[in-house]
Amino acid sequence: MMSEASNRAPPPRRRTNLSLDPRLVDEAKELGINLSRTVEHALSTAIAAARAKQWREENKAAIDGTKSWVTKNEAPLRRHRKF
Template structure:
């Protein structure tokens, strides 16, 4: 992964969590970035599911009615 430019930002965090993280020498910037990255991935996945719900439902309905298209060739 290539390093992207960083931008300073302000965050409000639970004071006791912040104190514990500092005591444990947690890199706050990296931890926050990892958390935001995870939230972005989850939000994109949820958006994809919503945007493709009709196609997924249609595909599931087809399989329920007709079975898997190549099922007769399965060897397991």
Template sequence: MQNAGEAATNSAVRKPTNLSLDAALLSEEKALQVNLSRAAEDGVRSAVSAAKSEQWKKENAPALRSSNAYVEKKGLLR
């Protein structure tokens, strides 16, 4: 069974892209027969996810602080 990332990877439209990568890393990739496009895509997907998470935290920080202050003052149960 595929997870959401695998399903998106298999059905996504691909666009050729040029990358500059560490030469030693590329040598290892070739020796180990790693699918470079798939590995790069997985890495970019992970970086985008992390960036979205950080963006969400920044955008929602005031609401989270307000909620935490309310809970500190009034408690969780009323």
């Protein structure tokens, strides 16, 4: 049985011009590396990291407040832990 994700059509692609080190492009071609998919994966990873950093910065006050509360009051439900 195929997963739902494998039944979906691939997302549309947009032609984009990039400037890359020609030595890297040549070597990637020799090795059969798909440049579009490789750049897409790297860009997706970079976007996820940037969004995570942005979220941490936006929520820093709340995170620090929770850490401070736990330091002063112990973790909620701590007495129920088995470890």
